[in-house]
Amino acid sequence: MASIIKYESKPILDHPIFIEALPGIGNVGKVAGDFLADAIKATKFATIYSENFPPQVMLDEQCVIKMACNELWFAKDVNEKDIIFLRGDFQGSTPEGQFELSKEVMDILLEYDVSKIITLGGYGTGAMVDTPRVLGAVSNTTVRTYFEDLGVIFSPNDPQAGIVGASGILLGLGKVYGIDSICLMGETSGYFVDHKSAMAILNILMKVIGVDLDTKDLREKSEQIDALTAKVKEFETQSSHEELNYIG
Amino acid sequence: MASIIKYESKPILDHPIFIEALPGIGNVGKVAGDFLADAIKATKFATIYSENFPPQVMLDEQCVIKMACNELWFAKDVNEKDIIFLRGDFQGSTPEGQFELSKEVMDILLEYDVSKIITLGGYGTGAMVDTPRVLGAVSNTTVRTYFEDLGVIFSPNDPQAGIVGASGILLGLGKVYGIDSICLMGETSGYFVDHKSAMAILNILMKVIGVDLDTKDLREKSEQIDALTAKVKEFETQSSHEELNYIG
Amino acid sequence: MASIIKYESKPILDHPIFIEALPGIGNVGKVAGDFLADAIKATKFATIYSENFPPQVMLDEQCVIKMACNELWFAKDVNEKDIIFLRGDFQGSTPEGQFELSKEVMDILLEYDVSKIITLGGYGTGAMVDTPRVLGAVSNTTVRTYFEDLGVIFSPNDPQAGIVGASGILLGLGKVYGIDSICLMGETSGYFVDHKSAMAILNILMKVIGVDLDTKDLREKSEQIDALTAKVKEFETQSSHEELNYIG
Amino acid sequence: MASIIKYESKPILDHPIFIEALPGIGNVGKVAGDFLADAIKATKFATIYSENFPPQVMLDEQCVIKMACNELWFAKDVNEKDIIFLRGDFQGSTPEGQFELSKEVMDILLEYDVSKIITLGGYGTGAMVDTPRVLGAVSNTTVRTYFEDLGVIFSPNDPQAGIVGASGILLGLGKVYGIDSICLMGETSGYFVDHKSAMAILNILMKVIGVDLDTKDLREKSEQIDALTAKVKEFETQSSHEELNYIG
Numbered sequence: 001m002a003s004i005i006k007y008e009s010k011p012i013l014d015h016p017i018f019i020e021a022l023p024g025i026g027n028v029g030k031v032a033g034d035f036l037a038d039a040i041k042a043t044k045f046a047t048i049y050s051e052n053f054p055p056q057v058m059l060d061e062q063c064v065i066k067m068a069c070n071e072l073w074f075a076k077d078v079n080e081k082d083i084i085f086l087r088g089d090f091q092g093s094t095p096e097g098q099f100e101l102s103k104e105v106m107d108i109l110l111e112y113d114v115s116k117i118i119t120l121g122g123y124g125t126g127a128m129v130d131t132p133r134v135l136g137a138v139s140n141t142t143v144r145t146y147f148e149d150l151g152v153i154f155s156p157n158d159p160q161a162g163i164v165g166a167s168g169i170l171l172g173l174g175k176v177y178g179i180d181s182i183c184l185m186g187e188t189s190g191y192f193v194d195h196k197s198a199m200a201i202l203n204i205l206m207k208v209i210g211v212d213l214d215t216k217d218l219r220e221k222s223e224q225i226d227a228l229t230a231k232v233k234e235f236e237t238q239s240s241h242e243e244l245n246y247i248g
Numbered sequence: 249m250a251s252i253i254k255y256e257s258k259p260i261l262d263h264p265i266f267i268e269a270l271p272g273i274g275n276v277g278k279v280a281g282d283f284l285a286d287a288i289k290a291t292k293f294a295t296i297y298s299e300n301f302p303p304q305v306m307l308d309e310q311c312v313i314k315m316a317c318n319e320l321w322f323a324k325d326v327n328e329k330d331i332i333f334l335r336g337d338f339q340g341s342t343p344e345g346q347f348e349l350s351k352e353v354m355d356i357l358l359e360y361d362v363s364k365i366i367t368l369g370g371y372g373t374g375a376m377v378d379t380p381r382v383l384g385a386v387s388n389t390t391v392r393t394y395f396e397d398l399g400v401i402f403s404p405n406d407p408q409a410g411i412v413g414a415s416g417i418l419l420g421l422g423k424v425y426g427i428d429s430i431c432l433m434g435e436t437s438g439y440f441v442d443h444k445s446a447m448a449i450l451n452i453l454m455k456v457i458g459v460d461l462d463t464k465d466l467r468e469k470s471e472q473i474d475a476l477t478a479k480v481k482e483f484e485t486q487s488s489h490e491e492l493n494y495i496g
Numbered sequence: 497m498a499s500i501i502k503y504e505s506k507p508i509l510d511h512p513i514f515i516e517a518l519p520g521i522g523n524v525g526k527v528a529g530d531f532l533a534d535a536i537k538a539t540k541f542a543t544i545y546s547e548n549f550p551p552q553v554m555l556d557e558q559c560v561i562k563m564a565c566n567e568l569w570f571a572k573d574v575n576e577k578d579i580i581f582l583r584g585d586f587q588g589s590t591p592e593g594q595f596e597l598s599k600e601v602m603d604i605l606l607e608y609d610v611s612k613i614i615t616l617g618g619y620g621t622g623a624m625v626d627t628p629r630v631l632g633a634v635s636n637t638t639v640r641t642y643f644e645d646l647g648v649i650f651s652p653n654d655p656q657a658g659i660v661g662a663s664g665i666l667l668g669l670g671k672v673y674g675i676d677s678i679c680l681m682g683e684t685s686g687y688f689v690d691h692k693s694a695m696a697i698l699n700i701l702m703k704v705i706g707v708d709l710d711t712k713d714l715r716e717k718s719e720q721i722d723a724l725t726a727k728v729k730e731f732e733t734q735s736s737h738e739e740l741n742y743i744g
Numbered sequence: 745m746a747s748i749i750k751y752e753s754k755p756i757l758d759h760p761i762f763i764e765a766l767p768g769i770g771n772v773g774k775v776a777g778d779f780l781a782d783a784i785k786a787t788k789f790a791t792i793y794s795e796n797f798p799p800q801v802m803l804d805e806q807c808v809i810k811m812a813c814n815e816l817w818f819a820k821d822v823n824e825k826d827i828i829f830l831r832g833d834f835q836g837s838t839p840e841g842q843f844e845l846s847k848e849v850m851d852i853l854l855e856y857d858v859s860k861i862i863t864l865g866g867y868g869t870g871a872m873v874d875t876p877r878v879l880g881a882v883s884n885t886t887v888r889t890y891f892e893d894l895g896v897i898f899s900p901n902d903p904q905a906g907i908v909g910a911s912g913i914l915l916g917l918g919k920v921y922g923i924d925s926i927c928l929m930g931e932t933s934g935y936f937v938d939h940k941s942a943m944a945i946l947n948i949l950m951k952v953i954g955v956d957l958d959t960k961d962l963r964e965k966s967e968q969i970d971a972l973t974a975k976v977k978e979f980e981t982q983s984s985h986e987e988l989n990y991i992g
Contacts, residue, residue: 004351006424049424051347057385057420057431058410063392063402065385065411065431067420093343095837099795103748137801137809144807154807162802163809172801172811176750176793183809252599254672297672299595303588305668306658311633311640311650313659313679315668341591500847502920545920547843551836553916553927554906559881559888559898561907561927563916589839 003050003104011045011074015115016082017208022070022091022166026188029120029167030087031198031218036205037085039213042073048104052097053090070101072108079210084112091165102169110177116143117174117181118208119167120201123159124190128229132187132197134204137163139175143182150207152184159185192228195221251298251352259293259322263363264330267453270318270339270414274436277368277415278335279446279466284453285333287461290321296352300345301338318349320356327458332360339414350417358425364391365422365429366456367415368449371407372438376477380435380445382452385411387423391430398455400432407433440476443469499546499600507541507570511611512578515701518566518587518662522684525616525663526583527694527714532701533581535709538569544600548593549586566597568604575706580608587662598665606673612639613670613677614704615663616697619655620686624725628683628693630700633659635671639678646703648680655681688724691717747794747848755789755818759859760826763949766814766835766910770932773864773911774831775942775962780949781829783957786817792848796841797834814845816852823954828856835910846913854921860887861918861925862952863911864945867903868934872973876931876941878948881907883919887926894951896928903929936972939965 021033053068060066070088086105092098109117123135136152137159138144144154163171167183174181184204186197199215199222206213269281301316308314318336334353340346357365371383384400385407386392392402411419415431422429432452434445447463447470454461517529549564556562566584582601588594605613619631632648633655634640640650659667663679670677680700682693695711695718702709765777797812804810814832830849836842853861867879880896881903882888888898906912911927918925928948930941943959943966950957 051344055346057416061404096795098799156805168801299592303591303594305664309652547840551839551842553912557900
């Protein structure tokens with residue numbers, strides 16, 4: 001069965017850049033994409049409801065509900081660029097569902113004749129990261145060169161397990177349909193929502209669009225991550241000292 | 249594959265109220281909805297068979313079978329109001345199936361131009377409840393105000409896990425299609441079929457429709473719940489005394 | 497996705513009786529139905545291949561393969577009656593798949609304007625059965641009276657768990673489409689292929705059609721079941737004696 | 745939902761032979777098929793993307809991605825024969841998905857009016873194999889005679905568990921659509937990628953097409969398998985001697 005796609009408007013966009021910002025490892029992509037969308041005052045224009053999301057509604061403070069969904073937002077004329085965002089609290093519940101949802105989004109992107117697909121995600125390291133790098137995976141080497149110049153790191157065959165979920169499939173479908181596509185992955189321990197890694201991705205995105213946003217809020221949260229990282233490292237150092245003492 | 253929807257009649261209804269009464273926690277919604285439908289002499293007009301129900305038939309005393317299904321019933325001119333009920337012994341077997349079935353029901357409700365969607369359910373507390381409250385979750389604040397006046401409690405962000413299954417999705421789809429919608433949840437331990445909690449919901453429903461039904465049967469069963477609750481509490485008190493004695 | 501239905505012929509049949517003989521508990525229905533189909537020289541006219549069967553081919557002695565499938569066979573003018581059989585080595589792999597396959601078969605049966613649906617199965621008792629009875633579950637009380645006269649037992653609400661799989665759904669769909677339908681269940685331990693229970697079902701089927709077939713082969717296999725039953729009982733008696741001796 | 749099938753070209757082929765070379769036991773079929781396709785300089789003409797593959801992209805050394813897919817390749821006029829290959833790194837993720845994908849491939853093969861279907865696989869023995877035989881399973885006895893003459897072994901009812909996955913379904917669908925079809929299974933321990941077993945299959949395929957390819961690369965890898973087999977056997981002999989000594 002097809003999803004229910006509800007349009008609130010059908011904006012006229014000029015070869016928009018598409019940015020996918022769904023939840024994932026460390027919620028890096030969601031934090032970065034949501035921050036950017038809000039900062040450039042993006043507007044919701046379509047909502048996707050589907051059997052492929054959990055059969056569930058969530059309540060707000062007023063007990064007004066919201067059904068599990070994904071949303072498309074747009075921003076026009078940001079430094080002469082149009083942008084579409086894919087936002088939401090859920091990815092598809094099953095592998096088949098993830099593919100179906102991505103294909104439905106892709107069909108919309110093809111209508112809008114998107115010029116670039118940028119999917120966002122975290123690159124889980126399993127250890128605290130001082131200065132998260134942004135790794136990339138691309139649909140072709142031209143895109144690679146472009147993003148290398150912006151500071152994105154390309155590490156051969158890495159991540160070795162490939163990229164799964166919406167970030168992977170939308171990147172893959174981008175290549176299938178001949179659209180310049182990249183997945184930006186911020187390094188993260190993956191243990192918590194990682195605003196610092198999101199900040200690293202946001203820095204790349206700002207360069208792509210050519211805007212300089214006030215990122216104070218995100219930087220403050222990044223600094224909390226720094227404090228957290230410092231504490232974890234201190235604890236680890238102490239632990240290993242104590243162990244040494246104990247052995248000694 | 250689509251379900252098989254068999255119509256016995258196509259009643260002409262005037263902006264009916266829709267009430268969902270499928271089984272769930274403590275069977276609160278089913279008991280309340282079934283009682284109301286029977287009390288106002290509702291008539292079955294359609295049956296939904298689906299791959300999304302268990303592939304199963306049940307036997308009655310005559311060994312006449314009934315296939316797993318959901319049913320639509322209607323009542324006309326109840327205090328000048330028309331009502332549609334969704335009744336049955338099953339919810340969809342899978343998350344995807346629950347969404348599909350709710351969407352199929354919703355398509356019928358849209359044809360009937362329903363004025364209000366009321367889904368019924370239990371709010372599991374995991375403990376015996378003396379005086380079950382009825383909590384609400386709504387599609388918008390206007391509906392909230394209306395039901396607040398009828399005694400429904402709105403507790404911010406509660407239930408925190410959201411609402412799942414048919415009660416959740418039909419409420420969610422109600423909002424998607426711009427229909428005033430509410431989920432009424434009767435507090436219940438969830439340990440048994442809870443007629444007392446159902447009685448609490450029924451009281452709200454009678455106010456909505458503006459009828460005063462003979463609820464003797466349900467009240468008698470409610471009193472059995474009272475007796476049961478008293479016994480459980482007595483037992484718990486004894487147990488804790490004995491424990492104290494033992495410790496002492 | 498729809499199944500692949502390959503017709504070898506499209507026989508002209510006059511309100512045929514439909515008999516479902518797929519594998520199940522003790523393979524009672526399959527043994528009885530296959531025996532009858534072969535005895536009255538039924539002919540295969542259609543094969544159903546589907547994603548809902550295991551993705552598998554089996555090999556014969558010549559290493560010639562056969563893909564997992566269900567088959568429709570027919571016999572004409574058997575005591576002036578036409579008959580359609582559903583035969584095969586598989587039921588659908590999933591609950592959804594079982595419903596889909598049964599619905600596809602039902603669509604064919606509706607085209608053929610079947611007069612009666614008879615599904616066959618085993619009624620698992622979990623204990624050795626001396627003289628297996630045939631229990632019935634029906635679409636309406638008229639069918640019940642007809643089969644009661646033929647010796648079928650109707651035990652209220654029994655089986656309590658209902659009837660699942662093809663036997664259940666085709667019976668259920670029969671009722672949905674207003675066709676006189678029955679499920680015949682031969683009592684069986686369920687521990688092995690039970691030819692004796694199948695013989696009991698066959699006796700009913702021969703009365704329905706009004707034929708007296710040479711059932712020598714099946715009776716011989718039934719007698720082997722008798723011998724097996726006797727041995728199991730002897731063993732059980734000895735065991736309990738020994739136990740008594742031991743205790744004594 | 746249907747898969748996405750992207751054509752790079754639509755070659756004109758004359759009753760091509762179809763060879764399926766997807767991964768499986770010991771990767772025997774994939775190694776043999778990929779070697780043959782490369783050796784006769786086959787060209788990719790279509791790619792199949794599907795919800796039935798893992799929702800995943802893999803990265804190459806340049807961090808350029810490739811989405812999980814299956815591919816169709818063709819070669820023309822190889823000893824006056826045209827050939828289509830099915831290649832890839834994945835089989836369908838679920839039983840239903842495997843059937844769906846095979847049916848989609850079959851629909852393409854029917855358009856191309858294929859003359860022969862050859863599916864490739866491993867026959868797992870669970871023990872080291874000195875001289876792997878190639879076993880066959882066929883759609884009819886004419887195909888059997890043809891391949892028997894080429895050295896393929898037909899062992900009654902073997903493999904007893906039948907053939908599953910793409911090799912089984914494409915063989916089965918070949919029979920359904922009346923196309924001469926065979927599954928060639930190279931004996932293999934199944935413990936590692938078995939180039940020697942693949943070599944055995946390749947020898948049959950070269951006879952079918954009537955070509956004599958330079959198989960040096962594959963033979964060298966085969967010899968490594970020989971060395972490995974010898975070592976395993978030596979180890980097993982030692983182990984059993986030691987055991988004897990120990991016991992003695």
